[in-house]
Amino acid sequence: MPAGPKVTFGEACSEWLRYVEFDRQRSPSTLRDYRNSVNRYLLPELGAETPLARIDTARIDAMRERLLAEGVLSRRTIQKLLVMLHGILQRAKRKGWVAANAAADAERVTLKRSGDFTVLAPVEIEAVVRAAANEREAAILTTAAFTGLRMGEVRALRWQDVDFAKRLVHVRRGYVQGVFDVPKSRKVRSVPMVDQVAVALDALSRRERFTRPDDLVFGNELGRPFHDGQVRQSFYAALNRAGLGRLREKDPPIVFHDLRHTFGTLAVQVFPLSDVKAMMGHESIETTMIYVHHVPQHDAAPKHHHQPRSGDCISESATLCRGRVVAG
Numbered sequence: 001m002p003a004g005p006k007v008t009f010g011e012a013c014s015e016w017l018r019y020v021e022f023d024r025q026r027s028p029s030t031l032r033d034y035r036n037s038v039n040r041y042l043l044p045e046l047g048a049e050t051p052l053a054r055i056d057t058a059r060i061d062a063m064r065e066r067l068l069a070e071g072v073l074s075r076r077t078i079q080k081l082l083v084m085l086h087g088i089l090q091r092a093k094r095k096g097w098v099a100a101n102a103a104a105d106a107e108r109v110t111l112k113r114s115g116d117f118t119v120l121a122p123v124e125i126e127a128v129v130r131a132a133a134n135e136r137e138a139a140i141l142t143t144a145a146f147t148g149l150r151m152g153e154v155r156a157l158r159w160q161d162v163d164f165a166k167r168l169v170h171v172r173r174g175y176v177q178g179v180f181d182v183p184k185s186r187k188v189r190s191v192p193m194v195d196q197v198a199v200a201l202d203a204l205s206r207r208e209r210f211t212r213p214d215d216l217v218f219g220n221e222l223g224r225p226f227h228d229g230q231v232r233q234s235f236y237a238a239l240n241r242a243g244l245g246r247l248r249e250k251d252p253p254i255v256f257h258d259l260r261h262t263f264g265t266l267a268v269q270v271f272p273l274s275d276v277k278a279m280m281g282h283e284s285i286e287t288t289m290i291y292v293h294h295v296p297q298h299d300a301a302p303k304h305h306h307q308p309r310s311g312d313c314i315s316e317s318a319t320l321c322r323g324r325v326v327a328g
Helices: 009-023 028-046 057-070 075-094 122-130 135-147 151-156 195-204 228-241 258-267 273-280 285-294
Strands: 168-171 174-176 179-181 189-192 318-320 325-327
Touching: 009 028, 009 075, 028 057, 028 075, 028 179, 057 075, 122 135, 122 228, 122 258, 135 151, 135 195, 135 228, 135 258, 151 174, 151 228, 189 273, 258 273, 258 285, 273 285
Parallel strands: none
Antiparallel strands: 168 189, 174 179, 318 325
């Protein structure tokens, strides 16, 4: 290794965090996640005062093996830590602090992606909505299932984002870890507003308070973003009341995010794949393709080139139409 400054691992972490914040301009929520991971895991594991020269591939492999053997962290979390460590050491290499990135040759953590998830049929969504604890939570479940908005995007939705005239829901921001920010994809997008969503939101718009353009659609009693944990538990309780509690006993069990998967599976049966990609804010078409593979074969009509007219439906059982969701 060429002679150079004796930079510590802690200093390399600080430089990398500065780099991703100002040079790469990562979102505040992403930066908080990075800082938490660095302070909670990487610095205690490798030592803030450890010279970079002492962090070699063997030491990284040993850390990986121990974390996997302990079983405290998930494989996905360990994989994320190794990816971050690679970025930290790569930045140090570009600064001339190390001659090589020791994480480049370290063993990876493999993840099994089965592509399996649970989706609800429109009739099941309606049953769960009817079993919701109150009007607001029913509207939250309806919107999540029939627009594909992420939890943070549902929490951040404002009335100015709801266009009843054009029947569109505009996704302009998310609310994650106490901060409003741009959506995860960092791009504003729009999603068609089907009848069920329009009816639910119209009812909420007639309440006495919090109906100004800048007010949150699903705000709590103080007009602030609702607590995501409470809504998740409310969703699971509604599943039980609707006779669908067995879906929580599956492996993997149904979760709130599966409402987004529900929308994706319905949407690819009607809209061109490129449109669904835009609606869901996916970075790549490969991510959108998981919904094509999840659709039952009897629904595998030509989707890529089909341009549906208003009211067109593909599935004979239950599917998403341009104006509404129907159950056959």
